[in-house]
Amino acid sequence: MDISEEKTDGVMAVGLKGRLDALSAKAVEEKLLRMITAGETRMVIDLGEVGYISSIGLRVLLIAAKRLKAAKGQIAICAMQPPIKKVFEIAGFTALFKIFPTREEAVKALS
Amino acid sequence: MTAKKTSLALKNDVTELERVAVGLEQFGSEAGLSDEIVGELNLCLEEILTNIMFYGLEEGRDPESLAIELDLEVADAALTVQVRDNGKPFNPLESGEPDTDLPIEEREIGGLGIHLVRELMEELVYARDGDRNVLTMKKGV
Numbered sequence: 001m002d003i004s005e006e007k008t009d010g011v012m013a014v015g016l017k018g019r020l021d022a023l024s025a026k027a028v029e030e031k032l033l034r035m036i037t038a039g040e041t042r043m044v045i046d047l048g049e050v051g052y053i054s055s056i057g058l059r060v061l062l063i064a065a066k067r068l069k070a071a072k073g074q075i076a077i078c079a080m081q082p083p084i085k086k087v088f089e090i091a092g093f094t095a096l097f098k099i100f101p102t103r104e105e106a107v108k109a110l111s
Numbered sequence: 112m113t114a115k116k117t118s119l120a121l122k123n124d125v126t127e128l129e130r131v132a133v134g135l136e137q138f139g140s141e142a143g144l145s146d147e148i149v150g151e152l153n154l155c156l157e158e159i160l161t162n163i164m165f166y167g168l169e170e171g172r173d174p175e176s177l178a179i180e181l182d183l184e185v186a187d188a189a190l191t192v193q194v195r196d197n198g199k200p201f202n203p204l205e206s207g208e209p210d211t212d213l214p215i216e217e218r219e220i221g222g223l224g225i226h227l228v229r230e231l232m233e234e235l236v237y238a239r240d241g242d243r244n245v246l247t248m249k250k251g252v
Contacts, residue, residue, distance in 0.1 A: 023128060052132075052150055053154075054153075054158065056224075059223075087154065090231070
């Protein structure tokens with residue numbers, strides 16, 4: 001799992017590349033929580049290059065969302081591939097997150 | 112889609128999930144399964160296998176003694192998956208941890224993973240067979 005970051009207008013966009021599963025979840029969770037602890041309150045998680053997400057991956061996103069909410073911050077997900085979007089829908093996550101087709105739109109909405 | 116069968120023997124180690132992912136891709140390609148079905152199957156198996164590995168052993172038992180077997184078959188427009196393990200009597204569709212001990216994220220996710228399996232697979236049957244747990248899942252393909 002490769003993790004990239006890009007800050008624009010006070011919004012931190014985190015790009016994930018690879019599988020978000022039991023093997024990569026911990027590293028992603030630690031990275032996201034470190035960012036939130038360091039003061040990021042507006043985050044966009046770009047899933048454009050994530051081809052697989054399991055329930056453990058969903059848990060990481062849920063934890064980040066709750067942590068940001070507690071800090072009165074905002075989170076958005078963008079660029080989900082169709083199979084990822086399907087898992088989100090079955091999991092009921094589309095109701096929990098702001099979702100955008102592109103990073104640009106997500107960043108704009110949060111800035 | 113072609114009739115196809117394969118088996119995988121897994122150790123009690125989360126890194127075996129990598130081997131499962133590769134094995135599923137290969138099987139899917141040979142059996143003519145769509146990428147979407149392979150991904151969904153992988154998701155279901157990850158959930159079930161991690162439940163077995165985390166919660167399926169009796170206290171004090173040598174973790175290396177837990178063995179898991181995976182059988183996959185595609186025939187007559189159906190995918191059948193059987194997961195067999197020699198752990199304690201345990202249905203991996205039931206999360207092993209009591210709800211009240213878990214923080215809210217774990218509780219939600221524990222139920223979530225199993226919810227995904229139930230939504231993605233069409234038939235789910237658990238049985239205890241001698242000293243084995245046997246979980247059989249089926250989905251039309």
